[in-house]
Amino acid sequence: MLGMDRNWMYGKRDFYFLKRLDEFISHDVSHQKQHGDEEHLICPCSICNNRKKVSCAKELRDHLVMKGFKPDYHVWIWHGEKEYDMQGTSNALNQGNKFDNVDEFEMHGLDFNDIPINVDNDNDDSHDKDNNVEGDNIDRMMDDLERDFIECPEIFQRLIDDSKKPLYPGCSKFTRLSAVLKLYTLKAANGWSYKNYSDLDECPRRKAARYKIKAGDKKKRSPIKTLWYLAIIPRFIRFFANLKDAEYMMWHHEERNKDGKLRHVADAPQWRTIDRTFPDFGGEPRNLRPELCTDGINPFGTLSTQHSSWAVMLIIYNLPPWLTTKSKYILLTLLLSGPKQPGSDIDVYLAPIIEDLKLLWNVGVRVFDVASGSHFQMPAILYCTINDFPAYGNLSGYRLKTDKGCPVCGDDTESE
Structure with missing residues (x-):
């Protein structure tokens, strides 16, 4: 989308930068119109960080001209981009292009000696694709949720903790949050009812009964405590x-x-x-x-x-x-x-x-x-x-x- 080369995003903010920026904003406005929300544009500047919205294209342009793009935003997932040739981008970024201005380079938190820009290799065949997709979705979800929990940071912090905590000690495939999301996805996709989820009748360690079950009637049961x-x-x-x-x-x-x-x-x-x-x-x-x-x-x-x-x-x-x-x-x-x-x-x-x-x-x-x-x-x-x-x-x-x-x-x- 709009070409493979994304070096202009972090280069000198000259006439070429403004031209490409206008193309980006035009595409973004068109994308938002398709979703019926052209009055609220997600801002990818280094301050808003794709977590805030602006009310018009002019405000979006001003943000990006003054503050620049957020670091490493090479795949425009928040602005309508779904598929991207990461290998082509990696080659283009590693051709030796440098920032024309040291201050602008350091403003993005990058080391001036590091000429290539790091690109995520989530699409590498050596990785488990399912796990990568799941991890990416959780990261995007957390970014999106942060806007809704500005007034309740403690709730958002719990979600952050659950997204990093293993489902059980030694588990490397699922976190507490990803496991719940996986089950919910299966439930929604297959129309499961609560009956599909089994419930332990006793403590797995001490074998103590969890429910009071009346004699001859296993369906009617109530918790012991x-x-x-x-x-x-x-x-x-x-x-x-x-x-x-x-x-x-x-x-x-x-x-x-x-x-x-x-x-x-x-x-x-x-x-x-x-x-x-x-x-x-x-x-x-x-x-x-x-x-x-x-x-x-x-x-x-x-x-x-x-x-x-x-x-x-x-x-x-x-x-x-x-x-x-x-x-x-x-x-x-x-x-x-x-x-x-x-x-x-x-x-x-x-x-x-x-x-x-x-x-x-x-x-x-x-x-x-x-x-x-x-x-x-x-x-x-x-x-x-x-x-x-x-x-x-x-x-x-x-x-x-x-x-x-x-x-x-x-x-x-x-x-x-």
Whole structure:
């Protein structure tokens, strides 16, 4: 399309460059008209990087003249090009053509001593074609999705991680994301229903049953234990979407009486220790410091042991003390329901909330604060846990039913 030679894209921006650029834009506009979207043109400049759209051909031309093309954009996959003679392009690029301007060359992040421009060899016969096509499609999909997740970078980051993480340890053919896409493609292409997907009836390692199956009726079955997880990140974001709640989140910093007396959790030495240890975290008062608490309950009001329900909740210590333990601000995050309590295996059920808390601490989430009218990157730290002694043993893994059951006293525990 429009000739094999693409050296003009990264050469001197002279009359020849402008002529070829106009040809490129004309073709792009024609291509977009065929798809009914000529008013939104994908911009391949070095800044937009094929991830943003411009409203007209003139704006596209201005971007490319001022900023140049994104590096190594030799196959115009976002502008209507489907097939391309990569071997011909490789030969043309390796004929010794150089940039006429060193500054322009370095602007694209290339080494001035590297005369040839690297070309992807995904079409090499020595590679597995199916794997290459699949990998290319995932890369293109991730580029396309990034535009839709500008306001939710943590979700996009999860997709990025899943696109790189093997489906299982040692798997080289599929990632977690590509495996799901492969199954979904097969499902859509062949009209599969959910019945085509088999479900394990027991744990592959411990052979424990997964379902309660009534005698003589294998079709009717219910899980032995069920976990409900109410995602915490969207609810954290909503705190700052409400003006009053957003102001409450700053109360500990702006309105608390700081006379050295212990009136609020923020007056505690632990709060100050966190601020000193992690100054970047402590420097933003809107960063969250939740407490985790859990215990088992009997929802039926009897002493029967036929059913157990465990609740895992978060309490936000940024709030004023008269709101901290109000039901409106206590976040129920996990509810574990089953015939027996989780015991020391509670860590298995805590995995979803632990994953979100790690994401909040390591990366944070982009949040719009309606009180200040601006965005900020909000991390969170698990400030502490509060629970009774048996629940403490389950959460920490500490053995309580011994002669050294006190985790504080340790070897000095007094027992009879």
